Amino acid sequence: MSTTISNEQSAASQSQSIGYDVEQAVRLRYEAGAKQAEASLCCPSNYESDYLEKLPTEIVDKDYGCGDPTRYVRAGETVVDLGSGAGKNCYILAQKVGAAGRVIGVDFNDEMLALSRKYLDEMATKLGYSNVAFVKGKIQDLRLNLERVQQWLSAHPISTVEDLAVLETECTRLKQEEPLIADDSVDVVVSNCVLNLVRPEDKQQLFKEIYRVLKRGGRAIISDIVCDEDPTPTIINDPELWSGCIAGAFREDSFLEMFEQAGFHGVEILVRQEQSWQVLDGIEFRSMTVRAFKGKAGPCWERNQSVVYKGPWKAVQDDDGHTLYRGQRMAVCDKTFNIYTNPNSPYTQDILPILPQEEIPLEQAQPFDCSRTVTRHPRETKGLEYRVTIKNDNSACCDSEGCC
Ligand SMILES: C[S@@+](CC[C@H](N)C(=O)[O-])C[C@H]1O[C@@H](n2cnc3c(N)ncnc32)[C@H](O)[C@@H]1O
Secondary structure, three states, X not given: OHHHHHHHXXXXXXXXXXXXXXXXXXXXXXXXXXXXXXXXXXXXXXXXXHHHOOOOHHHHHOOOOOOOHHHHOOOOOEEEEEOOOOOHHHXXXXXXXXXXXXXXXXXXXXXXXXXXXXXXXXXXXXXXOOOEEEEEOEOOEOOOOHHHHHHHHHHOOOOOHHHHHHHHHHHHHHHHHOOOOOOOOEXXXXXXXXXXXXXXXXXXXXXXXXXXXXXXXXXXXEEEEXXXXXXXXXXXXXXXXXXXXXXXXXXXXXXXXXXXHOOOEEEEEXXXXXXXXXXXXXXXXXXXXXXXXXXXXXXXXXXXXXXXXOOOOOEEEOOOOOEEEEOOEEEXXXXXXXXXXXXXXXXXXXXXXEXXXXXXXXXXXXXXXXXXXXXXXXXXXXXXXXXXXXXXXXXXXXXXXXXX
């Protein structure tokens, strides 16, 4: 209940009538930022210096990020960078994922795309492989390839509402037949200081798009600007503050809730800048990096698995509503067991997995009611007929007189 109310407050603050075209303000600001570096647009952040050495100075200088999502990406992964700007994050990622990985930067700004693409060949030569592409699209609509739309428009200029309907049909076809980023195709979605820039009415769709393109088990790692209170109407109605990554900032609690509402689990704050970046009308704005996972959707099967939560909290609850009590042997379905125990899961270090003595093959498993929280008796794990007695003959505390 409180979740809904707090989000409503935040959404209401962002849906107040805005007296200017948000996208136009953002586009113009970053067109200029691609031509001339603007220091105040950047909230200083530390990147791993090894990866900066190979980057052209212009790319390093035209950095408008606020965090470093790149440090949470591994070799071989396919990564999409939302709002890739000059390409700094993408060219760092190119080195992180290596020749076996892939990096796709998405931006809607021609000047930024031209700047990032300018260094593609130089970087490929330096790295000895080519694994980066920059594509044109809106990050809240990752199906639509805007360069393909532009090509079509050049060949079919429109001037009537009937033409407009034909264009809409073509856009629908492009989204279905040639999506810019396909469903379930990406290991990691990163973004650095961009989500706040998206129009309030498109923000929910933006999170749905991040979820759509990720593979099951994939993750979003997003650095963005958050605020501790809702921005005032005066702040929101200032186009300079919007394009400067202030007015569209997420209230920090709603930022996490946006991931939850889109279906993510394991949502976690990785970094929250201690010092605020800016304070306006008493509202603090700072950078935060959040990680969230895709993969909790799907059927629940009973395979007699259990987990023990190690602590230190007395109890914890996951995004499916399961409560785990410290030290207790909790019954979980096969899906939850796999989510908790996957080596890359955010939960694995807190969990002790307990497999049944006799494995139940998935094809023979019965449905598991995940809406209840239950403990599992050890006999259920071991089997009712479990009667083994083990005497350890080599035990150091035993002697000829018997065990101590
Ligand atoms: C603050 S800059 C960040 C650039 C880059 N991530 C970095 O760390 O330097 C924002 C970038 O996102 C792009 N952008 C803003 N809104 C966008 C949208 N809705 N769709 C695609 N790109 C967008 C801008 O053109 C700009 O290049």
